[in-house]
Amino acid sequence: MMYLIGELAEKCGVNKETIRYYERVGIVSEPFRTDSGYRMYPSETVDRIRFIKRMQELGFSLSEIHKLLGVVDKDDERCMHMYDFVIQKIDEVQKKIKDLKKIEHMLINLKECCPVEKSLFECPIIETLMNERKVGE
Numbered sequence: 180m181m182y183l184i185g186e187l188a189e190k191c192g193v194n195k196e197t198i199r200y201y202e203r204v205g206i207v208s209e210p211f212r213t214d215s216g217y218r219m220y221p222s223e224t225v226d227r228i229r230f231i232k233r234m235q236e237l238g239f240s241l242s243e244i245h246k247l248l249g250v251v252d253k254d255d256e257r258c259m260h261m262y263d264f265v266i267q268k269i270d271e272v273q274k275k276i277k278d279l280k281k282i283e284h285m286l287i288n289l290k291e292c293c294p295v296e297k298s299l300f301e302c303p304i305i306e307t308l309m310n311e312r313k314v315g316e
């Protein structure tokens with residue numbers, strides 16, 4: 180089955196400009212054009228765009244998705260390249276989790292310095308943050 184750009188956009192839950200952008204950056208192939216210039220996309224493009232959107236939902240950047248699709252599109256050594264990509268992404272995610280845990284710990288500590296009476300003018304959280312900044316200067 181073939182889709183016009185508007186039909187494809189609707190089927191994938193994106194707008195036409197998104198599809199055009201994906202073409203420009205090379206993550207979606209240039210479509211066949213009719214004699215009158217209409218873009219006609221094969222049904223495989225639906226799966227590809229849905230894959231792209233799913234990867235974005237999982238936190239992958241378009242640059243990473245481009246690399247990932249490069250691996251998907253290769254016929255040789257596909258599994259090895261995908262494995263390497265996944266290992267690298269696991270390392271990045273674990274680093275982000277570690278950083279987020281540090282932030283969480285800092286926020287919990289800041290919350291703990293807050294008195295029961297919260298309508299005070301002098302805020303211990305602000306004071307703590309201001310004093311940390313002065314120490315680091």
